[in-house]
Amino acid sequence: MPAPDPGFEQRTRESFARQNAMTTLGANLEMIEPGRVVIGMAHSPALTQQHGFLHAGMLAAALDSACGYAAFTLMPAGSGVLTIEFKINLLAPARGPRFTLVGQVTKAGRTISVVDGQAFEQDEQGARKLIATMTATMMTVVGRDDVRH
Amino acid sequence: MPAPDPGFEQRTRESFARQNAMTTLGANLEMIEPGRVVIGMAHSPALTQQHGFLHAGMLAAALDSACGYAAFTLMPAGSGVLTIEFKINLLAPARGPRFTLVGQVTKAGRTISVVDGQAFEQDEQGARKLIATMTATMMTVVGRDDVRH
Amino acid sequence: MPAPDPGFEQRTRESFARQNAMTTLGANLEMIEPGRVVIGMAHSPALTQQHGFLHAGMLAAALDSACGYAAFTLMPAGSGVLTIEFKINLLAPARGPRFTLVGQVTKAGRTISVVDGQAFEQDEQGARKLIATMTATMMTVVGRDDVRH
Amino acid sequence: MPAPDPGFEQRTRESFARQNAMTTLGANLEMIEPGRVVIGMAHSPALTQQHGFLHAGMLAAALDSACGYAAFTLMPAGSGVLTIEFKINLLAPARGPRFTLVGQVTKAGRTISVVDGQAFEQDEQGARKLIATMTATMMTVVGRDDVRH
Numbered sequence: 209m210p211a212p213d214p215g216f217e218q219r220t221r222e223s224f225a226r227q228n229a230m231t232t233l234g235a236n237l238e239m240i241e242p243g244r245v246v247i248g249m250a251h252s253p254a255l256t257q258q259h260g261f262l263h264a265g266m267l268a269a270a271l272d273s274a275c276g277y278a279a280f281t282l283m284p285a286g287s288g289v290l291t292i293e294f295k296i297n298l299l300a301p302a303r304g305p306r307f308t309l310v311g312q313v314t315k316a317g318r319t320i321s322v323v324d325g326q327a328f329e330q331d332e333q334g335a336r337k338l339i340a341t342m343t344a345t346m347m348t349v350v351g352r353d354d355v356r357h
Numbered sequence: 358m359p360a361p362d363p364g365f366e367q368r369t370r371e372s373f374a375r376q377n378a379m380t381t382l383g384a385n386l387e388m389i390e391p392g393r394v395v396i397g398m399a400h401s402p403a404l405t406q407q408h409g410f411l412h413a414g415m416l417a418a419a420l421d422s423a424c425g426y427a428a429f430t431l432m433p434a435g436s437g438v439l440t441i442e443f444k445i446n447l448l449a450p451a452r453g454p455r456f457t458l459v460g461q462v463t464k465a466g467r468t469i470s471v472v473d474g475q476a477f478e479q480d481e482q483g484a485r486k487l488i489a490t491m492t493a494t495m496m497t498v499v500g501r502d503d504v505r506h
Numbered sequence: 507m508p509a510p511d512p513g514f515e516q517r518t519r520e521s522f523a524r525q526n527a528m529t530t531l532g533a534n535l536e537m538i539e540p541g542r543v544v545i546g547m548a549h550s551p552a553l554t555q556q557h558g559f560l561h562a563g564m565l566a567a568a569l570d571s572a573c574g575y576a577a578f579t580l581m582p583a584g585s586g587v588l589t590i591e592f593k594i595n596l597l598a599p600a601r602g603p604r605f606t607l608v609g610q611v612t613k614a615g616r617t618i619s620v621v622d623g624q625a626f627e628q629d630e631q632g633a634r635k636l637i638a639t640m641t642a643t644m645m646t647v648v649g650r651d652d653v654r655h
Numbered sequence: 656m657p658a659p660d661p662g663f664e665q666r667t668r669e670s671f672a673r674q675n676a677m678t679t680l681g682a683n684l685e686m687i688e689p690g691r692v693v694i695g696m697a698h699s700p701a702l703t704q705q706h707g708f709l710h711a712g713m714l715a716a717a718l719d720s721a722c723g724y725a726a727f728t729l730m731p732a733g734s735g736v737l738t739i740e741f742k743i744n745l746l747a748p749a750r751g752p753r754f755t756l757v758g759q760v761t762k763a764g765r766t767i768s769v770v771d772g773q774a775f776e777q778d779e780q781g782a783r784k785l786i787a788t789m790t791a792t793m794m795t796v797v798g799r800d801d802v803r804h
Contacts, residue, residue: 228405229412232381256377257422258503263378264440265418272414273406291413292618293643295444295593295742297769297790299762314788315746319617320590320645322744322788341761341769343744343790345591345643347618354407441767442792444593444742446620446641448613463639464597468766469739469794471595471639490612490620492595492641494740494792496767526703527710530679554675555720556801561676562738563719567712571704589711593742652705 212242213285220245220277223289223354227273235270235309237277243313245277251304262302264340267327271296271309271342275323278311279346280354282321288352292320294344302339306330311344321346361391365430369394372438372503373426384419384458386426392462394426400453411451413489416476420445420458420491424472427460428495429503431470437501441469443493451488455479460493470495510540514579518543521587521652522575533568533607535575541611543575549602560600562638565625569594569607569640573621576609577644578652580619586650590618592642600637604628609642619644659689663728667692670736670801671724682717682756684724690760692724698751709749711787714774718743718756718789722770725758726793727801729768735799739767741791749786753777758791768793 213219217240224230224237230247233255239246247270257263272294280289308328315322325342362368366389373379373386379396382404388395396419406412421443429438457477464471474491511517515538522528522535528545531553537544545568555561570592578587606626613620623640660666664687671677671684677694680702686693694717704710719741727736755775762769772789 223407226407227412228403229415232403254377254381258372258375259437259501263376263418263422264443265414265421266378268417268421268443269412269414272417273412288408291447293444293446293591293620293641294413294417295442295790297442297761297792298440299769314744314785322591322746324788338761341771341790343591343742343788345744352408442740442769442790444641446612446643448620463595463636471597471740473639487612490622490641492593492639492740494595521705524705525710526701527713530701552675552679556670556673557735557799561674561716561720562741563712563716564676566715566719566741567710570712570715571710586706589745591742591744592711592715593740595740596738650706 212282215285216242216281219354220281223280224277229269230273233266233270240281242281243278243316245274245281245311247274247309249307262304264298267302267340268296271325271327271340272344274309274311275325275342275344276346278313278323279321282313282316283348286353288349288354290347290349292345292347294342296340296342298340300337300339302329304329319348361431362434364434365391368503369426369430372429376422378418379422382415382419389430391430392427392465394423394430394460396423396458398456411453413447416451416489417445420474420476420489421493423458423460424474424491424493425495427462427472428470431462431465432497435502437498437503439496439498441494441496443491445489445491447489449486449488451478453478468497510580511583513583514540518575518579521578525571527567528571531564531568538579540579541576541614543572543579543609545572545607547605560602562596565600565638566594569623569625569638570642572607572609573623573640573642574644576611576621577619580611580614581646584651586647586652588645588647590643590645592640594638594640596638598635598637600627602627617646659729660732662732663689666801667724667728670727674720676716677720680713680717687728689728690725690763692721692728692758694721694756696754709751711745714749714787715743718772718774718787719791721756721758722772722789722791723793725760725770726768729760729763730795733800735796735801737794737796739792739794741789743787743789745787747784747786749776751776752779766795
C-alpha cells in the first residue's frame with residue numbers, strides 16, 4: 209500500500225463535512241487511518257423502515273461513505289473519490305441504538321480501489337454485533353478535488 | 358408469475374407509509390403494479406455528497422424500497438418483505454432535479470425473489486437519463502405482517 | 507454510445523479464440539454487435555455441480571465472457587478489456603441442454619463500462635427460460651492489446 | 656454458530672466428489688472445518704483467458720464451491736446447498752501457478768447463509784497474494800439431499 213499523502217486526515221475531514229447526507233443521518237467520523245475509516249451513528253425514528261429498524265439503504269449510505277473515505281485516505285492530494293458500485297448483505301435487523309461503520313481498503317490501485325465494509329450495532333449493554341457487510345469499488349478521479357471546489 | 362393478492366396495492370401503500378426513511382428522502386409512491394413499483398423523489402440539499410450531487414447511498418435507499426415493494430406486491434397477504442442483499446452500479450452523477458426509481462421483479466419465488474432496479478434523473482427540460490442500476494434479492498417472511506404491527 | 511472501431515468484430519473474434527477456457531466450456535460466439543455479444547454452449551457432464559446441473563461458476567464464466575466482449579466491441583482499437591467485478595443471481599437450475607449467454611452494454615465509459623448479462627436455457631422443445639442475470643464492471647486497458655500479444 | 660452435524664466432513668467430501676466441474680478445474684478439497692472450506696487448484700492452459708491468466712470465471716467457479724461448501728458444513732444432515740447469488744472482485748491477474756480458494760461463513764442462518772471468499776495465488780517462491788474476493792448468498796434446501804441422490 210502506498211504511503212499516504214500527509215494531509216490525508218485533513219482532506220478526509222473536509223470532504224466528509226461537505227456531505228450533507230451525513231448530517232441528515234447524524235453520522236460522525238470516529239477514526240481516520242491510512243486505508244481505514246470508522247463512522248458512528250445512532251438509530252433515529254427519521255431513518256426507519258416499516259418495522260422500526262434502521263432502513264437498509266440508510267445503513268448503506270453511511271457504510272458507502274466509510275468505504276469511500278477509506279479509499280480516499282490513500283489517494284494523492286488533489287484527487288476526488290467516486291463510488292462505481294457497491295454490494296451490501298444485510299445479516300440482521302438494524303436495531304441499534306448505536307451503529308459503527310468500518311471501511312477498510314482491500315486493494316488500493318491507481319485508478320480502482322476495492323474496499324470492504326462492516327456495519328456493527330451496539331446495544332445498551334455495549335455488546336457489538338455484525339449486521340451488514342459491503343464490498344465497494346471506488347475510482348480515483350484526478351483533477352476533481354474533493355475539497356476545494 | 359403468480360396472480361397477486363387482490364389487496365396488494367393497499368398493503369404496499371400502508372407499508373410504504375410506515376417507512377419514515379422515505380419521508381426523510383421526500384420519496385413518493387408513483388405507481389404500483391403487480392411486480393413493479395415506481396418511486397419519485399427530488400434532489401435536496403440535505404441529501405448530498407461532497408460535490409453537491411445526491412448521495413449514492415440516498416439513491417440506493419429509495420431504489421431498495423422500490424425493489425422491495427415490487428417483490429412485496431407479489432407476496433401473499435400476511436407476509437413481510439426483507440432485503441437480503443443488493444448491488445448498485447452508479448452510472449452518472451445524480452444531479453436531478455427529479456429522480457424516478459423503478460423496481461421490477463425478474464423472478465418471484467416462494468421464499469426468494471430477485472428484483473432489478475433502475476434510477477433515472479429528469480432535468481428541467483424533462484430529458485430522462487439512466488443514472489444507476491440495482492439487483493436486489495428479497496425474502497418473503499411469513500408471519501411477519503408488513504402492515505398491521 | 508460511441509461509434510465502434512470498424513474492426514470490432516474481427517478483434518472480438520480473435521480475442522475470444524485465445525480464451526482457452528471457452529474451448530473447455532464448449533462455448534461459441536453466436537453474435538457480435540456494437541455493445542452486444544451472444545455466446546452459446548451446451549450442457550456437458552464435465553461441467554456439472556453435485557445435482558447434475560451446470561455448475562453456477564461455469565455459467566458465470568461464459569456469461570462473464572459475453573459481458574466482457576460486449577464492452578470490448580465499443581473500446582478503441584488497441585485496448586484490452588479487464589473484468590473488475592461481477593455479480594450473478596441464479597434464478598433456476600441450469601438444466602439445458604442448450605444455453606445462450608447475452609451480454610449487453612448498459613453504460614460505455616472511457617475507463618469503466620457497465621454490462622448486464624442474461625443466461626437462458628433452451629429445452630428440447632426450444633422453450634427459452636431466463637436462468638441467471640449478471641451485472642459486470644469492465645475496464646478499458648489502454649496499451650494492453652487484447653489480440654496481438 | 657450452531658454445532659455442526661457430526662457427519663459434516665464426510666457429507667462435504669461426498670458432495671464435492673460429485674461436482675464434475677471441480678475435476679475439470681483440477682480442484683481439490685484441502686481443508687474442511689465447521690464454517691470454513693479451502694480448495695486448491697493449479698493454473699492450467701485449458702482454463703485461461705486471452706492473456707494467458709486463469710479466466711476470472713474459472714476462478715469464480717472454484718471460489719463459489721469453496722463458499723457453498725463452507726455453508727454446507729453448518730447445514731443439518733439431509734440438506735442441500737444452493738447458490739442464490741455471488742459477487743466477485745478481481746484484484747490482480749491470476750498467474751498462479753497455484754491457487755488457494757477459501758470460503759468462510761460470515762452468517763449462518765436457518766434458510767440463508769452469507770459466506771465470504773478469498774482467492775490467493777502462490778508463486779514459485781511460495782509467496783501468497785490475494786487476487787480476488789467474493790461474497791456469496793447460499794440457501795439451505797431441506798429435503799434435497801446433496802449426497803445420496
